[in-house]
Amino acid sequence: MARTAEKVRDLVAEDPEMRDAVTALLDHEGETIEWRDVNESLTSGQWGRLIEKGVLEEAGDGFQLADPDAVREGLTGDDEAAYEGGSDVELPDDEESSWTTYDKAAGVIALVMMSGYYYHPIRRTVGPAIDILLGPLNGLLPFFVVVMVLAVCTGFWTSIIQANLMDFDKMSVYQERMQDIQERQKAARERGDEEALDRIQKEQMEAMGDQLGMFKMQFRPMVWIMLLTIPVFLWMYWKLGRIDRGVELVLPLVGHTHLKDTIGGFMPAWIVWYFLCSMGFSQIVRKGLGIQTTPT
Structure with a gap:
């Protein structure tokens, strides 16, 4: 209303x-x-x-x-009062967007494991540990198929986490408030109301804090996604150091290539293969389960 x-x-x-x-x-x-x-x-x-x-x-x-x-x-x-009163959009309680102790712990663990990309001792620790679970799968399937399976699993995990931890209704509220401010600012500018413009501009500056709330909501599921994907990447990175270059596959627009080759001079072929599989299967999972991925 x-x-x-x-x-x-x-x-x-x-x-x-x-x-x-x-x-x-x-x-x-x-x-x-x-x-x-x-x-x-x-x-x-x-x-x-x-x-x-x-x-x-x-x-x-x-x-x-x-x-x-x-x-x-x-x-x-009262037209003027409508603009003095600020936005009618009720913002969600920021406390509801706060991270729990488990979220913070997951974030710390993810950051520590992320350093394994550059700090070899962590990679050499995580790789063999994950190999206990993934080694038998790698023994049954070619490595590029294993990469595809892992891409499907991490894509499914990502979709489920986003569906359960991302509150798109709250994000819609934040976006609605910014749109409301922009509409009132446009109306005030068109009627030449400088006082209303000053008030709305101050409100707009205060609303920049809403971006922090949106960032917190967006990054919270990200740490849980990284908690699975980073160890998987570290294992693949570690495993590739023990696999012969002869593992070959065919990529769209690239043709025949080897997993350890680089595409475009900087992107490893196995990472390109992983992301192609992950993006494709993630879309199938989201469509199949009716998972929302954008604010309404």
Whole structure:
């Protein structure tokens, strides 16, 4: 309701004649109307703006007011107060986005293992430990097939973690608030209200802190994803040091290549193969399980 009222205020601020146009539409509350039914009260441009803003919505063969009570509130409310009051979007409790002790522990472990890419003792420790689990699989299958299997498993793990730890509803709230600020800023700029612009700009600076909340929500599942993928990568890195260069495969746009070869002069072929498999199977998993990956 608050969003519709805000939209009506914005429209009236942009075009004062819009107040009479919207008032005329309220006379047809609950009715399905077309522009020809009200063309004496509002122009086609005003009609189009009301549809564009969502104040009018489709209903059968015509249109009707999406929320008459909110429209009425938008007309009767004080336009200046609407901009002084700040955003109507209620932000989620930041405490709910805080990391638990387990999240922090997972992050520390992931960072320690990440150093194994450069610190050989960690790689030489993690590699043989993971080999206890993956060694038998590598004994049954060619290494490039093992890489594909691991890509599928880590892709599945990533999808499940994101589905359970990423709160897309909260992310939508953060994005909605930023959009709300931008819309009010645009309306204030169009009507030349410098005081409102100053207030909105201050609110915009304060809202930059919301980005930290979004970052915390996005990075929390990342540490759990890394907790599995980093040991897998360290094992593959360690194992490749013990595999002959003769392991060959065919990559799209590249053709025949060896796992230890580099593509483009810098990217190892086995990493390219891993990411191709991971991205492809991850999409299949997400589609199959109906896992949401973006804010609504």
